[in-house]
Amino acid sequence: MIKILYLEDDLNLSNTVVEFLEENHFNVTPTYTSKEALDKLYENNFDILILDVNVPGQNGFDLLKDLREANITTPTIFTTSLNSIDDLDKGYESGADDYLRKPFALHELLLRINVLVKRLYNNQSSTIKINSNILYNINTQELSINNTIVNLKNKESELLKLLIQHKNECVIFDTIYHTVWSYDEVFSETSLRTYIKNLRKILGKEMIISIKKQGYKFVI
Numbered sequence: 001m002i003k004i005l006y007l008e009d010d011l012n013l014s015n016t017v018v019e020f021l022e023e024n025h026f027n028v029t030p031t032y033t034s035k036e037a038l039d040k041l042y043e044n045n046f047d048i049l050i051l052d053v054n055v056p057g058q059n060g061f062d063l064l065k066d067l068r069e070a071n072i073t074t075p076t077i078f079t080t081s082l083n084s085i086d087d088l089d090k091g092y093e094s095g096a097d098d099y100l101r102k103p104f105a106l107h108e109l110l111l112r113i114n115v116l117v118k119r120l121y122n123n124q125s126s127t128i129k130i131n132s133n134i135l136y137n138i139n140t141q142e143l144s145i146n147n148t149i150v151n152l153k154n155k156e157s158e159l160l161k162l163l164i165q166h167k168n169e170c171v172i173f174d175t176i177y178h179t180v181w182s183y184d185e186v187f188s189e190t191s192l193r194t195y196i197k198n199l200r201k202i203l204g205k206e207m208i209i210s211i212k213k214q215g216y217k218f219v220i
């Protein structure tokens with residue numbers, strides 16, 4: 001599931017957009033100030049950022065500029081009532097991938113997000129070589145061992161995909177729960193441990209490392 005961080009200080013608009021995007025199977029984390037957005041960015045991995053510009057604290061342009069200087073390259077859409085050419089220039093100069101003027105139609109936002117999603121997948125090598133015998137296809141979520149497809153349960157496949165996408169990084173528990181479980185599901189620590197145990201049986205215990213009280217790391 002694609003994870004989106006959404007920065008918007010208008011509570012009504014934020015609730016409307018979050019509900020719409022969740023109905024379209026995105027995992028959305030709403031934030032209302034630039035500081036809150038920054039804190040969430042350091043706590044979690046996101047696939048797409050949607051940022052308003054005039055928000056409490058640092059404005060969206062400066063926030064994204066700082067993120068780009070910190071080598072955070074997450075695709076970003078600005079949604080703002082600022083509509084001059086100068087503002088448009090500032091948005092793209094700060095590192096934005098798209099710029100959507102308010103008021104906007106929800107379906108237009110969805111279309112622009114889907115363009116970035118497609119770009120994300122096109123930029124990834126679809127098949128990842130885990131070792132000489134094991135291959136994983138990000139797009140189809142197929143695991144192949146010695147040229148034989150291994151059938152995984154849906155959540156095992158989602159978990160493996162998440163860990164591989166962030167290989168050699170600690171993926172914290174909250175990120176796992178919010179990505180592998182749908183927003184309307186209750187996550188389970190016991191189930192997560194079972195999924196990890198099953199993946200270790202298939203891949204080898206040494207490939208998935210437990211980081212005490214934090215999460216798991218997939219080591220390639």
